[in-house]
Amino acid sequence: MRRIARLLLETQQINASIKSAKDLVDPAHFDDVILGVNICSGFDTSNQNFEAPTLAKKLGQSLTTLAEIVIAESIKSSDTLQECKAEQFLKLKNLQWKQRIATKVYKQQCKQKWQKPKKVPLTADTVKLNQLLTNQVCTTKEKLQGNEVSTSTWRELASLTLAQLIMFNRRRPGETQYLRMSDYLEQTKKKREFQDEIFESLPIAQKLAAKRLTLIMTRGKRDRGVPILLTPDMADSVKVLNKTRQIAGSIHKTHTYLLAHQETLFSRFEVMIVCTNTRICVGPKILTD
Incomplete structure (x- = not known):
């Protein structure tokens, strides 16, 4: 969860109302989370490239895991409001994450793979x-x-x-x-x-x-x-x-x-x-x- 902690610190700089990790999986903060992911992974708006594309990809996986943990804990504590927020966050992520993060990461990684020189054994x-x-x-x-x-x-x-x-x-x-x-x-x-x-x-x-x-x-x-x-x-x-x-x-x-x-x-x-x-x-x- 070190990646989530890093993301939390960045999003707190963007939105002071985000106090804990469970606030990251609030659909109201989704845009702030996206911006935080871009900052963490060094996204450059001029060329649409990430300094660390793998980090952006892994942050998406970590956010899904975090949302599932929040849902499980909310069910145990009968916190229907928090459960609903986490579920809505996952739905929103499924709808927009691919367009805003995943596709850019995939294209950049493919390009890096093509451009990487292949060394053949002598x-x-x-x-x-x-x-x-x-x-x-x-x-x-x-x-x-x-x-x-x-x-x-x-x-x-x-x-x-x-x-x-x-x-x-x-x-x-x-x-x-x-x-x-x-x-x-x-x-x-x-x-x-x-x-x-x-x-x-x-x-x-x-x-x-x-x-x-x-x-x-x-x-x-x-x-x-x-x-x-x-x-x-x-x-x-x-x-x-x-x-x-x-x-x-x-x-x-x-x-x-x-x-x-x-x-x-x-x-x-x-x-x-x-x-x-x-x-x-x-x-x-x-x-x-």
């Missing part, structure tokens, strides 16, 4: 990181396949494999992180069949990729299917992890996720930051964006 950095991950995966995999099976080694290979999957697929990290063991095993058992007409229409590179890569469908946002592709090396790493997960004692039998440790999941952001936090990359932060 090809050299991507190649170096990929080579580093490949070398580390090979070393760790040899340890697991040998006599050096341990929880730390298993976790290291799992985190490296997760980083490779995220980099290769360029998907939302969560979609890769929440890949389930049952989905992986079920889909890898099935032999993929290609329709002859479609397969023959593909370029040679895509034909080779279709035969070489392993496709796993996982759940994404709004229950949409998200394809995750695995190279032969990644598939081999997953195979090694599955074979040694119980021996290494790093994960419980009932754990449903493919890449996890003990009772929790790897933090995909920490994994990527650790992997890119090396001196071989010129712009490591861009790789994790």
Whole structure:
């Protein structure tokens, strides 16, 4: 409620009759509240821009929350007058807030998004990181396949494999992180069949990729299917992890996720930051964006 406190101080400068936060949700003070929001967020009337558009947006959300709190407290205390004022304020906000604040904020944020320069990872950095991950995966995999099976080694290979999957697929990290063991095993058992007409229409590179890569469908946002592709090396790493997960004692039998440790999941952001936090990359932060 710090934003509301800040807004209250500004509106008190405009209208001295506003004494407390509940006075902000009085429809009679709606115009003063709008002016206070503009002052708090640094609205410039000459170019119709806010210095802090996000603050203006969040103040609208805070005012709605405040009005709902006032309504709840008014119902408890049987204060029908205050309840009616807060309800009327919400109606007025629904009618005028979009035109007077929200639309301006949206247009400005869209413009800022368009004008913001997009930084693309350097090809050299991507190649170096990929080579580093490949070398580390090979070393760790040899340890697991040998006599050096341990929880730390298993976790290291799992985190490296997760980083490779995220980099290769360029998907939302969560979609890769929440890949389930049952989905992986079920889909890898099935032999993929290609329709002859479609397969023959593909370029040679895509034909080779279709035969070489392993496709796993996982759940994404709004229950949409998200394809995750695995190279032969990644598939081999997953195979090694599955074979040694119980021996290494790093994960419980009932754990449903493919890449996890003990009772929790790897933090995909920490994994990527650790992997890119090396001196071989010129712009490591861009790789994790």
